[in-house]
Structures are given as C-alpha cells and as structure tokens.
Amino acid sequence: MNEFMLTEINTERCLLRPWRVEDIPLVPPLADTRDISWNTSFRFPYPYDEEAAKNMIHWSRDGAGENKWQFAVFSDEELAGGCGAIRGSGVETHTATVGYWLGTAWWGKGLATEIVAALVRYMREETDVEQLTASCFGWNPASRRVLEKTGFAHEGMRRGVVRKWGKTTDLWIYGRPL
Numbered sequence: 512m513n514e515f516m517l518t519e520i521n522t523e524r525c526l527l528r529p530w531r532v533e534d535i536p537l538v539p540p541l542a543d544t545r546d547i548s549w550n551t552s553f554r555f556p557y558p559y560d561e562e563a564a565k566n567m568i569h570w571s572r573d574g575a576g577e578n579k580w581q582f583a584v585f586s587d588e589e590l591a592g593g594c595g596a597i598r599g600s601g602v603e604t605h606t607a608t609v610g611y612w613l614g615t616a617w618w619g620k621g622l623a624t625e626i627v628a629a630l631v632r633y634m635r636e637e638t639d640v641e642q643l644t645a646s647c648f649g650w651n652p653a654s655r656r657v658l659e660k661t662g663f664a665h666e667g668m669r670r671g672v673v674r675k676w677g678k679t680t681d682l683w684i685y686g687r688p689l
C-alpha cells in the first residue's frame with residue numbers, strides 16, 4: 512500500500528485522513544446540497560448521490576501521495592467534509608491547488624480555517640510542493656476569509672470567468688509560498 516494512505520493529521524478538533532472506499536455512503540448526506548455546489552466547480556455536483564461520492568473517492572486515490580493529497584475530514588468521529596491539494600502540471604509542477612468543503616452543519620465554527628492551516632502545514636513538511644494556489648468564486652466571502660486567515664495573499668482576479676446555474680461572477684486567485 513502507498514504510504515500516503517496511512518497518513519493521519521490531527522488538529523485540535525479534526526482528524527484528516529485519505530478517503531477510503533467505505534466512506535462512499537457517508538458523503539451524500541453531507542454533500543447533497545446546493546449550498547456547497549454553488550461555491551465549487553462542477554466536480555462537486557448537485558444533486559450529489561452515491562455515484563458522485565464513488566467517483567470522487569476513486570479520483571482522490573488515483574495518484575494519491577504523488578500528484579494528489581485528498582483528505583476526508585472527521586470531527587467528533589463524524590464525517591464533516593473534505594479538503595486537499597492537486598499538483599499543477601507542466602511548468603506548474605512545483606505548485607498545488609487547494610480545495611475544501613464542509614457540511615453546512617459544520618459551518619461558522621472556524622473548522623475550515625483549522626483544516627486548511629493543517630493542510631498547508633502538511634504540504635510544507637511532507638511534500639516537495641513549494642507553492643500553493645487557491646481560487647474562490649466572487650460570491651464566496653467566507654472562503655476568501657479562510658484563505659486570508661491561513662496565510663494566502665490575494666494575487667488577482669479573473670473577471671467574469673465563472674458561470675454557474677446561469678449566474679456569472681469573478682474568480683479570485685490566491686497564493687502562498689510554503
């Protein structure tokens with residue numbers, strides 16, 4: 512087994528560990544809401560069924576520990592969400608893009624800040640990645656705040672490049688060295 516699959520990251524309130532196949536049925540009850548999909552790429556669909564969870568978990572395990580570091584997030588022993596990083600390609604191979612989401616019941620408690628800070632630390636200490644990137648939709652101030660609180664700087668905007676469910680907004684680009 513790939514050593515990455517044994518990773519466990521403990522934060523004050525959460526455990527982050529790579530996704531497992533047995534997590535598949537746990538994901539839709541948490542992820543099947545417009546509130547999450549509204550702020551994420553089409554990789555995070557709505558409705559979100561077991562097929563979507565299966566696809567996500569199999570995707571997360573392909574290249575895990577080399578080009579992808581994707582974690583299920585547990586709090587109080589319950590699945591609370593997910594976070595992770597994906598290595599860039601070509602001239603961006605030394606970088607990775609981070610992403611994160613939580614079930615709505617877990618919002619507003621500082622958990623995203625806690626898990627993104629832990630992810631940043633992990634990427635710095637355990638991988639060869641030198642720089643992190645992130646992007647948020649214009650209508651997602653909470654996510655921008657999470658990035659600011661975890662040491663990311665606002666690097667620019669791609670105007671009007673996001674269109675979801677008929678609405679258009681800017682993509683805010685963030686970055687931080689490791």
Ligand SMILES: CC(C)(COP(=O)(O)OP(=O)(O)OC[C@H]1O[C@@H](n2cnc3c(N)ncnc32)[C@H](O)[C@@H]1OP(=O)(O)O)[C@@H](O)C(=O)NCCC(=O)NCCS
Binds near residue numbers: 617621651
């Ligand atoms: C974005 C998300 C991860 C935030 O999770 P969270 O655990 O609630 O975040 P935190 O509590 O750590 O921090 C949120 C910060 O945003 C602030 N915030 C929340 N709503 C806000 C709003 N409408 N306007 C401005 N700031 C806002 C909070 O006050 C907090 O900042 P503070 O600590 O300075 O007060 C969560 O809402 C989510 O999963 N959303 C859907 C998926 C998503 O957006 N993923 C990120 C894609 S880029």
